[in-house]
Amino acid sequence: MVREFEYKGEVFRVTAHGIHGHEEIFITHIEDGVEGGEISIDRMTEDNDTSAPLEDIIVMLCDKLIPESGIACRNPNGPFAWRQGNIVYNVHDGVQEHDRG
DSSP states (O other): OEEEEEETTEEEEEEEESSTTSOEEEEEEEETTEEEEEEEEETTTSOOOTTSOHHHHHHHHHHHHHHHHTOOOSOTTOOOEEEEEEEEEEEETTEEEEOOO
């Protein structure tokens, strides 16, 4: 899956693949359409709560990326929210489909 989301007033993109609890997850900060800082986790090999929902892992990674990259959040209390219409790829049962939505 490649999808954009907002957190703390900032735009990020997540790229995640694998089965629940064992994904590789990459987060990229997007500012004015330009890619910025990045962070990732391999849930297959790194310590983590494999029962945690993907959204919880995304928030945890963003909470690490923000100070590491010196991101000045536009809304420090802003919630996590998927951005509608920005699904680039969905992967189901190991088959990648280009989202035409």
